[in-house]
Amino acid sequence: MKTTAASFEEFSPAWSQKALAELRELVGFASISTAPAHTGAVRGCATWLARHLRGIGLDAVQVFETPRHPIVYAEKRVDPARPTLLIYGHYDVQPIEPAAAWTVPPFGARIRDDKLYGRGASDDKGQFFVHLKALELLLSQNGPLPLNVKILLEGEEEIGSPNLGEFIRRYRRLLRADWAVLSDTNLLSAQQPALTYGLRGSLAAELTVIGPRAELHSGVFGGAVLNPLQALSTLLAALHDATGRVAIPGFYDPVRAASAEERAYLRRYGPSEAQLLREAQVAQGWGEPGYTLYERTVLRPSLSITGLRGGYQGAGVQSIVPARASAKLSFRLAEGQDPHQVEEQLRRYLRRLTPPQVQATLRAQLHAPPYTVAPTLPVMQAAAQAYARGFGRAPVLQRSGGTIPVVSLFEQHLGIPTVLMGLGLPDDHKHGPDEFLFLPNFWRGIRTSLFFLRRLGQLTSPTPWLCSSSTATATRARATA
Template sequence: MSQTYQQYLKEHHEQHLEELFDFLQIPSISSLSEHQPDVRKAAEWLKAELGKTGLEHTAVMETKGNPVVYGDWLHADGKPTVLIYGHYDVQPVDPLNLWKSDPFKPEIRDGKIFARGVSDDKGQVFMHIKAIEALMETEGELPVNIKVLFEGEEEIGSPHLAPFVEAHQELLKADLIVVSDTGMPELGKPTICYGLRGLCGLEIHVKGASSDLHSGEYGGGVQNAATALVELLASFHDQDGRVLVEGFYDKVEASTPEEKEAFAKQAADEGQIQAQLGVPALFGEKGYSYAERTSVRPTLEINGLQSGFTGEGLKTVLPSEAFAKVTCRLVPNQDPYEILSLLKKHIEAHAPKGVTVSVTEFDKGYPYVTPRKHPAIQLCGKAYEKVYGVPVTYTRGGGSIPIVAEFDRILNIPVVLMGFALSSENAHAPNEHFHLENFDKGIQTICTYWNELKTLPLS
């Protein structure tokens, strides 16, 4: 076949965008039960697309929750086998009024595709499909063996994927796993993420009187549930952003000299970040740079608050209840179950008088780090550099993909985090978008990587 995959991708660019838009129009929101039919529709869409590329054994496979999508091509004798992981579920769109366009009617503006899920993670999943298609159409085969596994519950913590992987270890056996659900600091600066923070979360429920009370008649005599919650939440940090939960930092290791050197090279323009975010100042744990605080240091964040009257105008009540959602990002050696135990002890010790405080646990995920000098990671860096034309940087990500640590535990193979999104692309927020430049170069980089991996020693 005389046509190169680069020529094929250029020739079919508009067609590929139309296909991506079809995928993005499916509101596969895993956290909302009314969208379960849409989640399944997205899975069926993926199965059909995988079949068109030439992958075999394509299937929508059931779990105790949303289904996973599988497919493979295993005809590269003597070459490595790559397991590609991604997710097809997306976050809710609230608040809808802040979107400049319909989140499920994709639009291109200023060189960016705007739609829910385009950056996290449908766009990056789709790029792998098109890379497979381009190689199959131009070369008639793949340079390595490929297996794909796309799930529909990542945005709710992948509660059913680990049991699925446990039960299908032979099916998913591979030499490495490639995950495209991370990103780059900015356009033109390819970055390989070799580690992720873990995660744990909980909801705090503060209960006061049996119902809301008139603030004139009862104010000053009865504890206000909202005030009590604010007092409790304030006990989590000191004025410099350090977490005050006893034992929280006990197992946190200091960055290595190599990591510190890498952070110095990656030094972010904090003034530019501040301006981009529209905040008067950046803030965080004293003694660490912005890059360190957002990747290799653990955090405790308040994600949501609810209490009392929040409608238009004023209603003078003492709220009887107050809720807060809290999550922690964890670094190596921090166990999410142990951290949750420490949080509950702290909450019990600091519970204000006059209210009852209870806790509900949520997502848990372990942190993960791959040795950055592993051949699979170095070959990935080589692929980025060939396409982007600049040196790749290596960093640890601030986000969490809980299933990555589970892959490591169950399958015991290296995980390469090969992302193309930008942190500024509003994943999980209104006006999520994805840059066309990374869409185009990303597919080329994936194709290049598969060709580089032909030299990887088999495990």
């Protein structure tokens, strides 16, 4: 397909239909990284992506093996004197449970009311695919790309990226770039773009309480043996105080207080209390006093109990004292906190509280520090300008309460900042039933990526930048186009 700069605002019907069909095919892969039964689908998705990258004209396409799921790489080098952008995405998806709550097939990629439904449609297949389509359009022209481009597509993001760090360390020279871009965050609304400048960190862990060697009859031993489920419940209840603050000693000590200027900005441009309650489908909020609901989710740390297991789970009644019980814990960490330090604080607290009749063990599964990037960087300003061209409105700045471990890996091993150009919606049901991608923003996203790539090609020498997972304080001024 031949395109010109003038045609970027309107794609041809034939190309648009082809791009949409390809997106639906991509979403159709049940690439659930956490489930061994779906290993074949994950690999099939990686193979499909490698073939697609070759098909749109990228070079050096490789599928790298890891101990679990593959990493797909491609590049297009046009001139060593030009800057290089590393585009990251993840093609693995969350499990579909509760499966019965879906009203459409989770991997059917059905379209209804401008929405493409399917697990991974927004997180993250539809979002990273935007950049591949923009590259396809640019590569279809007679001239070279405006800059060098490298693609890194991961198959393990939803399980904590256990092999990505080693891959980046090993292939540091291959991945060398001036900046990275990642689309796995949200817009403020369908019409209002938002440029994310901060992410919370994360610590994921599983707490297990072990009691008797085997399950016991509750009629014989109930009241004489401490029930591991009861002991676990007591420990979990002690993790928060009555006001909703995390009760682990020292937990809040390193948290950097947000400035009055930043808090005022977030109140002005962030979602309202009513909007957040509506999206959560609850009548009342909860959590740390002294902060708005939005501030609690992006400026302050939190602890969520995300899963419980123990005892009899079937229908009816079984009279037992279970042998063990476990809980999954998810910490979201604020600027200044270190996930390894929080893990040690939690271990000390649990050792102090665990009764002698049971044994408690803690297994940490993910450590990711918080991340902040300055909106005044030229690459961030280029992203703001691209949003304004693609959406017709300048973006607002926002923090995200989520965690994306790869941005800290890029900072640590490649020394580059990551631009977080989200295209998802706050209510697109990521990780839940009936996840969808809002298709008008798929097309706007392609236009945004086109302008972003062309603008970056004009930044001939990257300016020293500021991004930090521990020390940076981002400028709070509104991004301008």
